Amino acid sequence: MDPYELLGVDRDADDAAIKKAYRKLARQYHPDVNPDPVAQEKFKEVSHAYEILSDPQKRAAFDRGGDPFAGGFGAGQGFSFTDIMDAFFGGAGQGGAANGRGPRPRVRRGQDALIRLDIELAEAAFGVTHELKVDTAVVCDTCHGAGAAAGTQPKICETCRGAGEVAHVQRSFLGEIRTLRPCAACRGFGTIIADPCRDCGGDGRVRSRRTLTVKIPAGVDTGTRVQLAEQGEVGPGGGPAGDLYVEINVARHETFTRHGNDLHCTVTIPMTAAALGTTMSLPTLEADLPDADPEDSTFELEIKPGTQSGTEQVLRERGVPGLRGGRGSLVVTIHVETPTRLDSAQEELLRQLAVARDEEQPEGHLRASGKGVFGRFRDAFNGR
Template identity: 85%
Template structure:
């Protein structure tokens, strides 16, 4: 019977139309769906028809009036591709990309690479340019990625004749089932390098130590990755390089801690300064950038902190815009917590003065006051919902 009629397609139908028709019929007549003998026979016929029309050479032979198999069409022992049955039910090639449709390319994209870079908090906050050393695969300069010795080229595989895969046939209740597997002789490439390059051994790439310059933008945080496009591993066969990712790890600072784009620090002041008030001049985070280099006039290396009279321990002062620059603009704040220091040792004169102060303030025998512990965020939310 005419394979075009069996599949219900026109003689000028393209591959997509033929595959679509086959899938529809295969679902309808597969023995797992219709186990009766008539459906099984019908399934063999449409599978055989699809094998002819899906193969350009066999289809051309049939169109010329020949027999692609050297026997009557619809014979019981007709072979068909098991991968096409899987296509009908799962919509893709069985066995993945390896059981496929032709040889796999030698030239492929390289893998991405990842390295760790340790930076200080100031460098992460305000940006820095660093030189890094990487060890990756680079293009072989001897063969320029081809993998062959000078004057030679890959030759077609004699086992698979350049197809990159070979057919294995076995009999089953469906007839002859043909599966395609990568050619072991050429590893699925379809060609063989008979005279490989001595420097890269036929891979088209070699290992190399390189020094790169990486610009770390202002505002990066611990775990941020900076991408260097096409600076990773060169692919097999001299394929395009992957990307290099530089993962930032920020060292702990002795004074400042970071929360988002805000900086936090604590300053300790004497009890007398907290009571009377004062102004302190303190170093900024920017001061770290000029500690071991020439001073830069455009950086504010100090800031003034006003301690108001009567400041209590634990008071926070917020200095707007003195935190860490954001990756997308803006800048966080600097939050300074004030810790009031009570003297632990007094000489007789100092002790006498404090006793006189206590007498003047009526604090010689204070009773003290009990207060409820400050509520957390969830406690305040609960009170808000309860109307307190």
């Protein structure tokens, strides 16, 4: 029967149209999908037609009116199992070529690399430039990535003849099913390096320690990754390098705690300063920078008379700069310290103050926050 009619394509159909028609019919009549004996016979006919039209020589022989299998192949033989898989999954098989066949490329992109960098809080907040020593694969200087010794070149694999794949034929009710597997002799490359470079062993790359300069932007935090394009591992065969990622770890600060872009700190003042009020000059985070401007190294904190312990003061634009602009606040919590060791003179002065303020026998004040323990006892005694 006419293979063009079996596949339902025109006589001038290109390879893509023929393969598309075959895939559609194969999915319809394949025995795993359609167990009907008639469908199985139809699948054999469709496969036979595709075998003719997918082979330029067989197709030309049929178009001339000759026998496309005059070379000794029987109907349904030499059929590729890869074509059946393409019919069901529509994808390419393994290999380097676009149609899933062909040798693997020796030159491939390298892997990305990751290193961790410890920096101080001020460096994370305002940015810093660091020098890093990294161990990665680099192009072999001896063979320049070729992998072969000087004066030699890779040779075509005699087993697969440069295809990178070898065919394995298996008989089935469909005929001879041919599957393609990577060539074991050349590992799928299609070529063999008979005399590899002594320095890289034929890989085209060696490991080396090198120094890089990385600029850490202002506003980074623990877990932030800075990408250095093409500074990672060089690929096999001297292929393009992957990227290097620098993961930031910010050290703990003895004064400031970071929450997002805000900085928090606690200032302890004596009871007298809290009662009378005062002004204090305190260091900022910028003071940790080696080239800090003196004007930015301190800030004035005004303690108002009667300040209570736990009071917070928010200083705008004194926190950490954001990666996308803006700057957080500095939140200062006031802790009032009660003296614990008094000499007799100090104790007498406080007693005089207590008398003057009528606080010799102070009454405590309970703040209502729902029904506490005393409220529940009172309700119990009142029968509520």
